[in-house]
Amino acid sequence: MPSRGPSDLDLERLTSLATARDDVAPVVLRVQADLFAAARRRDDAEAVAFAELAVALLPRVDADTAAHVARRVAALPETPLSVAASLAACGGEAGRLVAALSPHAGALVRDPALDSPLATLARARRADLSPPEIERLAALADPAIDRALADNPRAILQGRVRDALVARARTEVRLAEALLARSDLEPEDAAALYPHAEPARRAAILARLAATPRPTGAATVLPRPPLDVAAALVGAAERSDRAAFGSQLALALGLDSVPDWRFDEPARHDLLAFALLAAGLSEEAAIRIFLTLDPRIARSVETVFGLVARLRATPRSVAARLVSCVYDVTLASHRRGARHVPVLASDERRRAAPAKSGALSFVDRAARRERG
Incomplete structure (x- = not known):
């Protein structure tokens, strides 16, 4: 017994x-x-x-x-x-x-x-968290608690909680990585964290944006910029005037203010290509900018070729959505004096074999010199 x-x-x-x-x-x-x-x-x-x-x-x-x-x-x-x-x-x-x-x-x-840091962290890892408790924990804005919530696959992150975590993840690499690993992250939220994604996940983000409908109010394809705006962008890049370039790019995208572009950071090199593509610049103009704006980009043939590949492989609509998500801005759909070019036509031209422009020939020559 x-x-x-x-x-x-x-x-x-x-x-x-x-x-x-x-x-x-x-x-x-x-x-x-x-x-x-x-x-x-x-x-x-x-x-x-x-x-x-x-x-x-x-x-x-x-x-x-x-x-x-x-x-x-x-x-x-x-x-x-x-x-x-x-x-x-x-x-x-x-x-x-x-x-x-x-x-x-x-x-x-x-x-x-139960308000000790260890106890609070333990609660954030529980599988039976209720939405009100998740909201209370997220309101603490504690980096360790944020990561525990993001790492918790049973925690339902939605509404204000999700928005707050994604906003904080823009500057918190470990939180961004944890959120990007979740299977329930919406395409626009994943796109916002693109600079923190590794290459395979970046490709997945672009594929999801291309495969999902554009949310109401999301970035759309813009008309081509006037010739003087495109020329001002190329000229600012050739002078290495980043402030003027950033202002002109914001103008080309129809933005009311100038984002903190930070194209000089390796994690944001891709965003330069996407922003120029979204703005509707020609491939030749974009390549000239790659070769002149920042020496860290221009001196790497691999980087320049990678950016050119982004230009050719990415639909303008996807580039516009990505830029809008990463910088948390709304791209204007109409600009005074802008010229509309059909999306399909631009994509077809971009996928066609490019003409040997001066800028592209320069890149080709540089590549041949590297190969010896």
Whole structure:
């Protein structure tokens, strides 16, 4: 026959003994937690009796004993709320275990005892987070909590929570990587994090944008810019005047303000090609810009060829959506004095074998010199 635990009277006597002798309390509590956890059945009477002992002794025991009790009983559905609250009040490892394992963690979410960094982090990793609790955790704007939520595949990230995390991920690489690894990230949100994506994921982002309908209000294909705007872009690039170039590019895209382009950063080289493509510049003009705007781009034949490949392989509509998402801007669909060119026509011309312009011939010659 299975062994039976002590009777209610026995537990009362043990509680009295343990409260009178601090050196006995840890042993009594550890043993009773082990017995409660090992029991095949835990009825209400046994749970109440254990709760009375645990609540009385937990404030008197050391942190190691509290952690031992939490490891044994925190996850049990029969463990009373009063025991979970007392363990949480112990803080430290006991509090973290309650936050991570206890079915009562949701009821204790406003308990100051669960506000320690470890306990909060443990809650963010739980599989049973409710939408209100996810929102409360995201509102903390703590980088570790943000990453735990992003890494938690069972956490439903939507609405304001998703928007806040994506916004913070624009400047937080590890958070961006965690969000990009999620299967439920919307195409526009993934596109916003394009600068932090590795090459294979970048290709997947472009493919998803091409395969999904454009959301209402999202970037559309722009008319070609007037000749003077295109000439001003090329001229600013040839002078290496990044400020003037950035302003002219914003004008070409119909933006009200100038984004922080940062094309000089390797992770954003692609965005230069996409922005020029979205603005409707010719391939020759774009290549001239690649070769003059920034020496870190111009001196790498591999980089220049990669950007040219982006120009030829990416539809303008996809480039426009990507630029809009990364820089969180709305591209204007109409500009005074702009000339409309059909999308299909531009794509066909871009995919056709290019003419040997001066700029392209320069790139070809550079490539041949590298090959020796």
